[in-house]
Amino acid sequence: MRDMMSYRYHPFNEIVELEGGLFQLNMGPQHPISGQGRFIVITDGEIVYSIEMDIGYSHRGIEKILEYRNLMQGIVPIERMVMLDTSNIAMGYVLAVEKLYGVDVPPRAQYIRTIIMELNRIISHLYALGLYSESAGWNPAIFLWTTADREPILDILEMITGARWSYSFFIPGGVRADLPRGVKERILTTLDYLENRIRVYEDSWIYNETFRMRTEGMGVLPRSKAIEWGAAGPNLRVSGVPYDTRKNEPYAAYDELDFKIVTHTAGDSYYRGWARVEEIKVSIDIIRQAIENIPEGRIRVALPPKPVQEEALARVETGRGELNVYMYTEGRDKPYRVKISPPSFRNFYVIEQLPKIQTIRLADVPPLIYSFDPWFLDADR
């Protein structure tokens, strides 16, 4: 084991010439379109032979820090894991604690949680579409349009919780405060505005002939390989596996609402972009149903003094895939071990294995990588 520890990457290779006419190129680590990470690409100028990931530039050590915080204080580090999708990740931690203590959360709190999580999912998908279009060459129109469309949604969230990005609103046992007066009309006007904008994105981008020619048939992920390599999120659903945590293992108020899952069998980059636009439409539908049928009642409940189980595994659906939180406790106020398994960590393995089963050209590498929607902050924790 000691001799394996002495192997290191040399950090500052610019372009290295290997034998056989091959080159090794670096994409990153300053700014590979977004985030911090390095893709090491070995190519001969036209065809790519291997893509390798170098991550760890945003590693904060959240799993170790959660062992020093008690159950209420643990919300603050965990929601800063990825700022664009906070509610879904905080829901994973809160759900694991509620499974350990056997708490029955009141229904009004579940509906409020569902509304906030679906609003965050729209924000996350808008950002993913902006990056995907920027890497395929539509620079910077769609990215700035989606940045502008996030503003009305952030205004609603500021009205409910008091902050734009870091809410600390979900706690084990319920939510922190009730909905204010006037928020229902505000939400309905914003949803009408968003439906018009989605129509503009579809006409000018998704159903555009140039975009279809660029991305259709590129980077096809077959169904058996998607299961064996462990893909997550819309990448898995578009390859023919109809798994969505909101339908298979319902949490919050999802078992009382009526919605459909977006699936397809093609598995190429074009349909991965198409699936995200369709999921925004599904989210708008869910928010409309939830805001009409919200019940009255309490919004939070106290935790019992002792836990009922020793360990629990919670799964929630974030914008990029499903997040798994495993928690082990010994009965004290701080958890003994928390293991967070993010979806982007699994998607990076799929990107590394794709050049082995297909021919990929050098100019197709950015749209291929960003069609999987990988975030470096998510994978590094």
Place this chain on the structure above:
Amino acid sequence: MSNGQEIRIKEGLLEKLPGPIKKLFNWGKSYSIWPIHYVTGCCSPEYMQLFGPRYDLERWGVLPMASARQSDAIIFVGNVTRKMMLRALRLYEQMPEPRYVVVVGACASSKGPFPESYSLVRVKDYMPVDIYIAGCPPKPEAQAYGLLKLREMILKGEK
């Protein structure tokens, strides 16, 4: 690489010019601060909203530049790890003078909500800092206020 040593700025031709010409140069420098594309941590969504259509920062002359050799400022948005600081020092040394360092957020100033982390560092241990902007994350109005304060500092000649 400088690990805790002081980085000294050499006195060039600009310091020896007479008063009014120096004021003209300062006016020109302050109205076009070009930072590097350098987005590190979870304060980055607010940074992107800052360059969006609602809080538009380009009307004050701030344009993000991709190459380090043609930029004026480096803005650390969010947490910086030990692995990334090695590369950030290389970027800082590639920038020509005059150059400015702005630190945004609680994580880059003093590790923020992760004080027991084994892989985060503080920026001030590695390079001299001009402006600190506090918040977790700071609102776009607060970040714009910080950049305007940098502009005032350049106009008065304190930098």
Place this chain on the structure above:
Amino acid sequence: MKPEELEKILKEKFGENIFSTKIPENKRLFIKINGDIVEDFATFLKENGFDMPITMGATDFLKQKRIEIFYAIWSSTHDFVVFFKYDVPRDNPVIKSLVKIWSGVQKFERETWELMGVDIEGHPNLKPLLLPEDWDYEKEGYPLRKDFNVNRYMSPWGDEKQ
């Protein structure tokens, strides 16, 4: 197939090598097994339709002098999760890699090697993933272990040097 039926089949086939099982709620099966039969157990699960790995990790029990390794596998045909774990002695932790059975655990095993210090045999690509390149394993230790000293890294107040 339901989790209860799978529990019966596993107890018939492996007998004494299964130490305990638990079904706390819908769609979860927690099993603790003997560390010697891990490869046969994993092959048997794969033949019965458990094909997608979702997580893998390790827990450090300092007072009981053991490290516990866990795997979680989901089945696309039966639609529930099997979570199995086994013990390794803490003084010399060496485990066998399951990359030939489920290909997707490769990155998780690399992370466990680096942060917990567990040696893995048969892994094709064992290189550091998340920690910086100049991390000294003998002086600074492995971060996720319980005897790792965190006070060295606490940020000082104000203008003090670290």
